[in-house]
Amino acid sequence: MTMIVDIVLPIVMKIGKHLVAPVGRQFGYLIFYDRTIKNLEKQVQKLEDKRFGVQKSVEEAEAKRETIAPGVERWLKTVNDLNEEAKKFLEVEVKANKGCLNGWCPNLKSRYSLSRKATKKTQSVEELRREGVFSTASYPTVKIDYDGVMEALTDDSIYVIGICGIGGVGKTTMVNEVAKKVEEKKMFDVIVMVVVSQNPNLITIQGQIAKILDLQDFGGNNLPTGAGKIRSKILNFGRVLVILDDVWKRLELNDIGIPFGDNHKGCKIVMTSRNKDVCNSMGTHENFEIGVLHKEGWNLFKEMAEISDEGTSHPTGLQLTQMAVAKECGGLPIAIATVGRALRCKNKYSWDSALEQLRKSLVKNISGVDEKVFKSLELSYDSLDSDEAKKCFLLCSLYPEDFDIPIEDLVRYAIGIELFERIDSVHQARNGVHSLVDDLKKCYLLMESKNEEYPLMGKM
Incomplete structure (x- = not known):
């Protein structure tokens, strides 16, 4: 007992x-x-x-x-x-x-x-x-003469402006900010912003412009006819700002319907490009170049990686590695953001591995894009926590550059390739895709779109 x-x-x-x-x-x-x-x-x-x-x-x-x-x-x-x-x-x-x-x-x-x-x-x-x-x-925002850009927009003798810099330096962020300020100050009656990209489809660009201008009877299949309708609509406005983002080669703006040359009237054009020669070939009156981040780049990196300032006057081995990783990002905001976010809260072994990977990565040399951007994205991809997130990113990569990717497409593909285990309904798959897309945005592998249903694919 x-x-x-x-x-x-x-x-x-x-x-x-x-x-x-x-x-x-x-x-x-x-x-x-x-x-x-x-x-x-x-x-x-x-x-x-x-x-x-x-x-x-x-x-x-x-x-x-x-x-x-x-x-x-x-x-x-x-x-x-x-x-x-x-x-x-x-x-x-x-x-x-x-x-x-x-x-x-x-x-x-x-x-x-x-x-x-x-x-x-x-x-x-x-x-x-x-x-x-x-x-x-x-x-600090990327290095550019912001006041100079705004001043050029008010100068009647300047109607074509170029913003130049290597891929990943922040040109799109810059023109988005310009568009926001211009709209707040009501400097133009309408703002038209389209992404051109490496292999532009002029018919598609016309369709995007027509939608912004609310052209109800726009046909959409004939380039000259569409150009005439767009030009007429633009000239009917008092002042129009056209922003062409990511221009890789010379475009014939008149073929699209954007008033250019002596007939531009109140239309001003701002374009971004990775190549200053492209801007010059487009007849820019003034070019503004964006430089990389230096000291402010380290501040951004610390924020992204959640690194404390404590003890940086006498850095430890881990802190020295973190500084070396930040240096490998080359002052490029996109590289800093993706690498910093990928290594947030990681241990010293992960940081050492990341530094080695960044130093040894061999990337394909593409004109206008710094190799550090590719290295940073590769590291961010490798650091994703799940195979599902990696596969979701690869699905997104199948779409063209700067494409607004429909969530429902991703849901169907996810079901088709059995991306998730133990998923019993479309509703559960949809929730899973939304969660993965949110994770990819937080890692800066996907860009935000103006439409919540479309996670815009990041561009190189």
């Missing part, structure tokens, strides 16, 4: 120990209801104070025309969503049940449910507030 007691008693005590905590927690939801609700209100206010400080830093950075760190933008959006959700919970659900829950109330179920929800929301708020610590909220 003694032997049985000696064996059973420790087991019972162990079971009891594991049961007491959960049961106590469930009763705590009832007993400490008021304290729980007040704590949630307190933490929401603390998060709002933190958000205000970060937002001020963002506004100051924007005033200096710096680029906001992606992690900061995502954090602010998450904070706004969570704050709205928490306030709605406090103002609607808690307030609606206040009469019943004030003091003693027989409706213990409501009291328990609200207290439990409040506890979980408080945990989410506290976790998000802890995440809101950034080494920097922004980093």
Whole structure:
């Protein structure tokens, strides 16, 4: 009998120990209801104070025309969503049940449910507030005479502007910012922005322009006819800005329908290219060159890789490796972002391996594209956590450059190649694809599109 007691008693005590905590927690939801609700209100206010400080830093950075760190933008959006959700919970659900829950109330179920929800929301708020610590909220925009570009846009003697730089240096980011500022200042009646790419299809480009101009009767199959309709529509506007992104070779703009030469009237053209000679061949009146990042590149890399400034005055072996990896990115924003994000929170062995890979990678030499861009993307691809993510990226790579990829296409392909294990429905496959696409965007292997249903494929 003694032997049985000696064996059973420790087991019972162990079971009891594991049961007491959960049961106590469930009763705590009832007993400490008021304290729980007040704590949630307190933490929401603390998060709002933190958000205000970060937002001020963002506004100051924007005033200096710096680029906001992606992690900061995502954090602010998450904070706004969570704050709205928490306030709605406090103002609607808690307030609606206040009469019943004030003091003693027989409706213990409501009291328990609200207290439990409040506890979980408080945990989410506290976790998000802890995440809101950034080494920097922004980093300097790529080196370019931004004021010069804006000034050229107001100069009536200049109507063709070139922005030049190697692939991955940030030309598209630059023209997107120009378009945003021009729209805010209402400098033009309409802004037309299209991607040209390495092998342009003029009919496709015409179709994109016609859609932006809202040309209802646009045919779309005859180049001269389409050009005439586009030209007529553009000239009917007072002032038009046409942005041609990623031009690889000379284009006959008149063939597309873009007013050029003596008949340009109020139409101005901004183009980006990896080759200054291409801009000159297009008759640019002024060219602006984008350089790589230097000291500011290290700041961006630290933000992407979440590297602390602590101890950098006497760097450790890991920190020296991290600096060497950053140097291999060559000051190119796209390389810095992809490599930094891929190595975030990795150990020293991963950093050593990455440095070796970046130094030894042999890449195909393509005119206008720095080899460091290819190396960085290769490393980012190799660092993906799952085979599903890699296969999803390869599916996206089958599409043409700068193509808006329909999510539903990826869903069908994922089902066809049995990308996911234990998927029982199209709904589950769709959720899986959305999750993979989101991961690829966070790694900068896919670019954001204006349409949420289309994850734009990154360009080289």
